[in-house]
Structure formats: structure tokens, C-alpha cells
Amino acid sequence: MSQRAVTRQTFDEVMVPMFAPAAFVPVRGAGSRVWDQDGREYVDFAAGIAVNGLGHAHPDLVAALHEQAQKLWHISNAFTNEPVLRLAQQLVDATFADRVFVCNSGSEANEAALKLARKYARDHFSPEKHEIVAFSNAFHGRTLFAVSVGGQPKYSADFGPLPGGIHHAPYNDLAAAEALISDKTCAVMVEPVQGEGGVIPAAPGFLEGLRALCDKHNALLVFDEVQTGVGRTGALYAYMNHNVTPDIMTSAKALGGGFPVGAMLTTDKVAASFSVGSHGTTYGGNPLAAAVAGRALEIINTPEVLGGVKWRHQLFIEGLNAINRRHGIFSAIRGSGLLIGCELHSDYAGRAKDFSRAGEAEGLISLIAGPNVVRFAPALNIPEADVTEGLARFERAVARVVKG
Numbered sequence: 001m002s003q004r005a006v007t008r009q010t011f012d013e014v015m016v017p018m019f020a021p022a023a024f025v026p027v028r029g030a031g032s033r034v035w036d037q038d039g040r041e042y043v044d045f046a047a048g049i050a051v052n053g054l055g056h057a058h059p060d061l062v063a064a065l066h067e068q069a070q071k072l073w074h075i076s077n078a079f080t081n082e083p084v085l086r087l088a089q090q091l092v093d094a095t096f097a098d099r100v101f102v103c104n105s106g107s108e109a110n111e112a113a114l115k116l117a118r119k120y121a122r123d124h125f126s127p128e129k130h131e132i133v134a135f136s137n138a139f140h141g142r143t144l145f146a147v148s149v150g151g152q153p154k155y156s157a158d159f160g161p162l163p164g165g166i167h168h169a170p171y172n173d174l175a176a177a178e179a180l181i182s183d184k185t186c187a188v189m190v191e192p193v194q195g196e197g198g199v200i201p202a203a204p205g206f207l208e209g210l211r212a213l214c215d216k217h218n219a220l221l222v223f224d225e226v227q228t229g230v231g232r233t234g235a236l237y238a239y240m241n242h243n244v245t246p247d248i249m250t251s252a253k254a255l256g257g258g259f260p261v262g263a264m265l266t267t268d269k270v271a272a273s274f275s276v277g278s279h280g281t282t283y284g285g286n287p288l289a290a291a292v293a294g295r296a297l298e299i300i301n302t303p304e305v306l307g308g309v310k311w312r313h314q315l316f317i318e319g320l321n322a323i324n325r326r327h328g329i330f331s332a333i334r335g336s337g338l339l340i341g342c343e344l345h346s347d348y349a350g351r352a353k354d355f356s357r358a359g360e361a362e363g364l365i366s367l368i369a370g371p372n373v374v375r376f377a378p379a380l381n382i383p384e385a386d387v388t389e390g391l392a393r394f395e396r397a398v399a400r401v402v403k404g
Contacts, residue, residue: 007037022360029056032382032390034365043390044365045376050195050227050339053254053300055379060299061257061292068291075287077280083290087263090297094236096245097265101274103284106226106252107141109262112279113248114145114187116266117220120273121186125218133180133219134189135171137197137370140224149189152197171200174209185219187248192238195227198373199334199341207244220247220270226262230254231300231380233337234309241336254380257296261289300380309337309380312387316340316376319391327398329355338382342374351401358397364390 008025024036032055034042047053054061068083075081088100103109114132121129132149139155140146144163147156151168169176171194181188188210194200214221223246228238232254235241239249247270252262262284283289299305317333320342324330332343344352352368359366367375378390 024360031055031057032379032386040363042360042363042365043386043393045378045390045394046365046367047254047377047379048258049253049367050232050377051253051256052258053230053232053380054257054296055381056258058257058296058299060295061259064291064295065259065288068288072287074283077282077285081285081287081290083287083294084285087290087294087297090294090301091251091263091265094297094301095249095265096239096267097249098268099266099271101264101266101279101281101284102290103262103264103281104260104286104289105141105262106224106250107143107146107262108281108284109226109250109252109264110140110146110149110189110224111143112264112274113222113224113250113266114149114189115279116248116264116270116274117187117222119278120220120270123273125186129184129186129218131165131167131182131184132187132189133167133169133177133185135177135191135194136168137171138168138189138191138194138224139196140189141226171197172203172206174206177210178213181213181217181219183217185214185217187220187222188214189222189224191224191228192242193228193233193336193339195339195375196369198343198369199339199375201334201336202242207239207242211244214247222246222248222250224250226250226252227377228336228339230297231306231309231337232339232377234306234313235337236301236306238336254300255296256289256293259289259292261286261293305380312378312380312382312384313337313340315384315387316391319387323391323395323398326395327402329398329402338376338378338380340376341369342376344372344374348401354401355397358400359394361400362393362396364393364397366394 026034028035032044034044091100134149136151138151140150148162167180225237229251248266330342331345335341350371355374356366369375
């Protein structure tokens, strides 16, 4: 029996309506270009929300997947497997960490980090040391625990009662964080650059100050590097741009180069609180995911790719500043590496989605970070010609919106 044709309308008929996808359906990608069902081509400045770190269908990742697919797809957590052991060793060798927990997503990595922080505090101190300090407008995932720590009521308000013992300070306000951190605090969770909250980098001294406060109160410092990790900022992980080492770090998105995978990294001392049976995962550490992630990490963790992120950052900043001089739409252009946010001038407040949709009409895929920020997070290896062409398409989209 032949399959029924599927279109964008099929989404409205059969999918749970918690997404609002674009009017077109992508069917093929190569590098930083995407084609839809009608054969129309787009420049991709989104990379699956910072996921496709090496673009679409990178030949080395395709080869790694194909090779592993002929060997072993899945085996239960009663066993380990070679690809996941290699991936964990790569992560340990490249970072501060001694131990790795491999899962399927950033939400799962953050859930594990938060659970581990509470258990570590219980093991070493007392059950009263369970409070978590995080930051307003953060984003840590969609599990109930992670969304509660995220500090954006629009994502959590309908799902109460929420987990307790969670406090939020304004991002980059060290004094406000200090007022919340006490000997009851088990962990402070922070993004080195707030992504969904508007692409806001940590202010000088902020992360260092949090490290000192955690040390003072015997709390764990948890870095959520789901979006900033694996080369996005020009370092393998963003903590490497600062004089700060976390106790726990989470990774996902670009880690798998487009294949679903996540990881929580930590030290021997902290990891010891997760004993056999205290946490788990069915699909985490899947050989297919681990094989692809290992190859992606091998390619990205090189001077060529990481250095290339830095000069591509300059290409974007120069191009966006030129667009802004001609059209006057942004009040600020900020970010780190290839995570860039353009905050709209007050005349265009709340209209970030309009710019994104206009971009689609011009053949550009972009992102937003809240209602007032247009966000770009392209592949780390996006060709210069695609940057130039994508920015030209974005300027045409800007003209569409400005002209009304």
C-alpha cells in the first residue's frame, strides 16, 4: 500500500499542537543549505537551534552512522558499548571532568545534574541542604524540574505545583545571587551565555563571583552548556573562556552534530553520589548516537574549526552592523562566537518573529530568542559565501518588515 502524501497541513491534523512550525517542510539539507518539499532553497542560520554544528549531512558523520548501523544499534544498560566508552574518554580528555553520564537530550542532562547536586548535598551534608539558585529568563529544558529551575513562568505556570527550594536572581546580578546563596544551597545553575533568554553573555566577574560563592557555601556550580558547548563560542566549552571551572557541566545540541545525544560531566568526587540504580536511562549511550557524537567532537575540537568560529563571528558582526546602519532596527548586537543575538529597537519591540518569517520568505532560516531578539546560530563551519548570501537575504527581510 502506498503511503499518503504528507504536507504542512498534516501537522495540524495529526500532531499534538504544541509547536507552530514554518509553513514549509524541509526535506533535504547539505552543509548550510536546506531544500523544502517544493525544491526551494534556504540558507540555514539556525542549524537546528545550534544543533547541526557541522551543517547538514556532513560526510564524516554520515559515514560514522553508516558504519555503526551495520554493527550494533542498541543494547540495554545492563551492558556498555565501545562507541560510548570512546565518547566518554574524549570528553574526559578534553575537559575538567573525570566522569560522564550519556543521555539523549539537554533536558535529560540537566535533570541528571540537578538530581546529582541534591544527592551529593544529602550524602555529604544534610537533607536541609537542597536549595537551588538559578537565574531569571534562563532555559534548562522542559522536564518539570528543569523548567522550574529555568525561571521563565511562561513555561512552567500551567504545570504546578512545581518542585520547591528553587530561587531565581537576575542574570549578571552578583549581589542578588549572593543574597540568595546560603549554607542551604546545594547548587547554583547558570548558562555562561543565556540563550533563549536573549543571547546575553555573562558579565566580567559574574561567573567568577558565583564560583567563589559556591566555594564559600559548599555548593556545586553547575554550568548548562547545552547551547554554548561543543565549539559554539569558539572554545570547545564556554567555561574555557573564563577563569572558572564548574563542578558539573551539561552538554547536548551540537554534541551529536544533529543526532540526539546529551551528556552530564562531573568530577570523581561528585559522581560518586550516583551509585548503581540511583539514576538511569534506556536509550542514553546508544551506540549510534555515541559513534556520531564521537566523530563530531573529533572534528570540532580542532584549531581549524574553533578558530574558524571566531573569524566567522566577525563576519556576522560586521555584516549585521552594516545592515543596522542602513535600517536602524537593532539597539544591540551581542553574543559569543556563532551564538549571536540582535535586540530590536523599541520601534520594533515584540516583532522578532516578524523578521524571522520575512527571512523565510527570502530564503533564510533564522531564530528568535524571545519576542525582541533575532538570533543566529549557524553551523560552525558555514562557508563565507553562505554567510554573505544569508545576510543579503536577511537585509531583504528587514526591508520587508520596515516597509510594512
